[in-house]
Amino acid sequence: MSKVIEKDILVGTRVPKMDAPDKATGRTRYVNDMVLPRMLVAKILRTDRVHAKILRIDTSKARALPGVHAVITADDTPQFGIGVLKDNPPLKKDKVRCIRDEIAAVAAETEDICDEALALIEVEYEDLPPVFDCTEALAEGAPVIHEDRPDNIAMVNEFSSGDIARAEAESDHIVEGDYNVHYVTHCNMGVSCAVADVDYDGKVTLYSQTQYPFIMKMDIAPSLGVHPGDIRIIQPPVGGAFGSKLDVYPYEPICVFLAQKTRRPVKLIFSRSEEFIASPTRQPVEFKIRAGMKADGTLTFRDIDTLLNNGGYTSWGATTPYVTMRTCSSHYRVPDIKYRARAVYTNNPFAGSFRGYGNVQATWAIETHMDRMAEVAGLDPLEFRLKNANESGDVSPQGSKLNNIDLKGCLQIAADKSDFLKKWAEYKEGWNKPGRYKRGIGIAASLHNAGGAKIHKSDGCGTILKMDDYARVTVITGASDIGQGIDTVIAQLVAEELGIPVRDVTLVMNDSATGPWDVGVHASRTTYIAGNSAKRAALKAKEQILRGAAKQSNLTWEQLDLRGGHVVQADNGEAIIPLDRLLRQMHFAGQDAELVMVTDYYEPPSEPEDENHVGDMSAAYSHAAQVTEVTVDTFTGEVKIDQIWWVQDVGKVINLTTLEGQVEGGIAMGLGYGLSENLKIENGIVKNPFFRDYHVFTAPEMPPIDMTFIETLDEEGPAGAKGIAELPTIVPAPSIGNAVYNATGVRIYHPPLSPETVARALFDADAGKAMAAE
C-alpha cells in the first residue's frame, strides 16, 4: 500500500514574505544602488520662481566644465507634454509655473561635477503675478497659468442622481460643513531614481521605480520621440512607491534624453529635499458639504462641491474625484446625490496618486460630517451609521453593486471590542469637568474598490507559468511588486494548486520584455487580479499534468490530484507518482514530448463608468471600520493615540502576516495624515522639505492595534479574497478627529490635528464660550 498524502492548505497561513530576508539584511539591490559600466550621473536644474517667463538660459559655462558630458534644455528636446493632460513638458521652454519646474539637466562623471555645472547655468526670468488659492485662481482677471486654459480650470467632474431640491424639501435637518484637507507626500525611503540606457539602434532600456510598466511605455514614448515598442522597462526592487510612480514625471524622460545624447548609461537620483519638493503630493481638497436627513436620522441627500488645488500641471491628482465621488455617492445609503469637483491650476506644486487615492480626503469629510449629523439627529455615532449602512445587494446611485459586503459587521465588531458606546457616553460627560488630560473615543468607516478599478480599457493581468524537470515553477507575471508582497501571495496560490512547497516557486516580475501585460499596481487590485490570473494559470498547468498522469493510469484526470510533490488519487490521497518524475516522463517522450508551460490573461468582470459616471467599475467592494481611543493634553494640544480597533472585510485572509503588515503600514500613514504630516506650502514654496520638520509616524509612536478580519468570501476573488491595501490609510484620520471631539467637545474640520491646531481650537472654543457667557 502506497503512502497517503493530505492536501497542504497554504491559503490563510503565515507564509513569510519572500523578499524580507534580503531586505532586512541589506542584500537587496534597489534601483538606487545600480551601477552600469560607463555610467554617468545626472542632475536637474529646477527653477526658484513660482511663475515667470524664461527670457534666457545660458549653459555655455556649464558645457565647458571638464567632466560634463551633456547639458540639455528645452531647445535640445522634443516639446511634448507628459501627465494626464499632457500639459507638462519635461523641460520648460517659455515659462515656469511652479517651484519644481525643470529648466536644464546635466550628465557628468560625478555628482559633484553635476552640482558645479548646475551652478554655472545662468537663467534670466521675468516674474509673472502668481496665484496660489483656488478661489482666487477662478476669479475674473486672475493670472493665467496655461494660456490654452484661460479660466484656469484643469478638469471638472460632476455626478448627479435624483432631485436635490425635492430631497431638501423632504428633509427635517440639513447639516452643512467645510472641510479642507492638506498637502502630504509619500516619503518613500528610496528617493526617486532612474537609470536609462540607449542602444546603437536607439532602443531604450529604462530601469525605473514605475508602478505601471506597460502603460508607461505608451505614456513616455511621445515625449522621447521613440516608438513605444522600442522601450523596455525594467523594475529593480524599489524603496516604496505608494502611488507616487503611477505617472511619468519629468525626471524619467530627462534621464533618457541624457542617455540618448551621451550614448552612455545615465543615472538620475533625487536628494531628499528634492524628493519633498519635486515628487507628487496627495491632492489637497476644499469640500463644501450639505447633507439632509429625516427626523429619525435616515439620510436623504448629499450635495457636495469641491475645489482641488491642481498646482502648475496635471497628474493623477486632478482625477482623484473619480474615487472621492464613489465615497460621496456610495458610502451609506443616500438616495439623492449631487457632486462637483473642479481642479484649478495655481502656482503650487502638483499632486499625483497616493494610496487611498481621493478616498482619504473623502472619508475625512464624509465621516466627520456623519459624526456631526448623528449629534443633530440625537443618535450615537454607531447607531446613526448602522441605520444608514449599506447591505449586500445594494446598488449605489453610481452603479456600484455592493455584493458580499459587511459594513454593519465592521462597525458592530469594532464597537463591541472597544466597548465604544459605554466609553463614548462616559467621555462626553467629561467636557465640562476640570482636568488637563481628556480621553475620547471615535469611530469611522469607509468603502473602497476591492476588485480593481476599470479606468483603462482593460483592468487585466497576464501570467506565464512554466515547470522544469524538477517540478520547480517559474511564474512570470505582469504584476508589479513595490514591496506589498504580491510575490509571496502568488507563490502561495500557485504552490497550493500544484501541491508543491512555496519555496519551489520563483517569481519573475520586473521586465516589460518578458512579462505579459498588466495595468499596474494601484487601486488595491494586484492580489485580486494578478492573483486570479496566477491561480488560473496554475489550474491550467495542473490539468495538463493530471492529463499526462492519467495516460499512465486507469483513472481519469479528474480523479487525480496534486499533493506533497506527488500525483495522488483524489478521493483517498494515495500517492501514484512523484511529480518531478512525471514531468520528466512527459518531457522526454519522443514525438509525444510536452513541457508544462501555460498562459493566462484575466480580465475582471467590472465595467467602465459611462459618461455620467455610472458603472460597476470594480469587481468587488469592501469596508473597514476603526475605533480610536485617545488622550488629549488640552494644554499643549498633544493627542496621544492609546489604542486602535481595526475591523476589515478582506473577503478571505490569504496570508495573515502580509495582511497585518499592510494594515499596520497603512494605519501608520493614516495616523500621519490625521496627526502629524503636513507639507507646508507658502506662496508656492515648500517650507519643510526635511524629515526633521515633516513628521511621519515612526515605530515608537505606533499605538497597539487590535485587528479583526471578516471573511465574506468574494465569489470572484482568488480563494474569496478582496483587495485590502488602501482602506487602512483611508479610515484612521476621521476616527481620530471624532475621538478628539468626544474628548473635548471641540470639532476640528481641517487635518492634521497637530498639537498647535488642537491647542488653538480648544483655546478659541474657550474664548468663544467666555464671550457667550458675558
Added chain:
Amino acid sequence: MSETASQAVPRIEAYYAPTSLEEAVEQIAAGDVAIVAGGTDLMVTANGALRRIKRGLMNIRHVPGLDGIAETGGRIRIGALATMTDILESDLLRAKAPILPATADRFASVQIRNAASVGGNIANASPAADMVIPLLCLDAEVELASWKDGAVSTRTLPITDYFTGPGKSKREAGELITAVEFDAQGAGGHAAFFKTGPRPALEIAIVSMGFMARIDGGTLSDIRIAFGAVAPTPIRAPETEKLLDGQTLDDDLIARALESADTEIKPIDDVRGTAWYRRRLARVYLEEELRNVLEG
C-alpha cells in the same frame, strides 16, 4: 537681471584629522575648514544645501582631551566631544547634575544621541538647542581654544553671555570649543527639563524649558529658569527668577510668575510653530513645574 538659479554645495577638497589640540587650532587658524564632531548638524545642512560648507573638513574626534566627563576641585568638566549618550549614562552627572541626563533623555533618538556632541550643540547656536538649556541653568562656562602667537591660547565665556543670535555667538572664527564647566555645588538641587513633542524622540523643540531651584520647606531659592526656541537665542528668565526668589508659592505668585515669564520671552512664527503657540507652551511648562513644586 541675471543670476545663477542654484546654489550648489562646493566640493570638499581637503580632509584633516588632527591628533593634537595644537595641530587642530593651528589648522583652524590657517582657514577655510569646517569642524565636524558628530556631524549630525553639519551633514544635514550640507546635504540639504542649506549652507555652504567649507572646502576643508576637519574631524576633531582624534584630538585627545576633548572628551570625558569629570569632577576636579569642585568643578564638573564636560569635554566638547562628550556625546548625549555619554551624558545620559554618566553616573557622575546623574548624582550631581541630574538636569543634564534628564535633558539627554529627551534628545533626538538613540542613533543621533550616540553621535551628537555637546560642543556641536553649543557651536551650532540654534535657539532650540536642547543641551544649552540645562547648561544655562547651571551657569556653565564655555572654554574656547585658538592659535595665538604660535601657541594654543584659551579663554572662557559664561554661556549666559555666549549666544548673540540664531546661529551666532561670541566664538571667533579661529576658536574651537574644548569643554564646558560648572560648579558642582548647587548643580544637584531640584531640576526638571520640558520639551514639546508628542513624539518620544526625534523632535526639534517648539519650546523647551529648564528649571532648577533649592526648596526649603516650601520656600524657593537659587532659582534658574531657562527657555529654548522662544527668542533669537536660548535665554534665562532673570526677572521671573527674582520674582520667585525667597518666596513661598501660592496661586497668586504662580500667576505673576507666568505673566513675568511671558514678558521675558520673544517668540516668533516659524515653520515649527507660531509665536502664539510658543507663548502658550512656555506658560504651560512653567505652570506645570511650579504646581509640581507647590504640590511637592
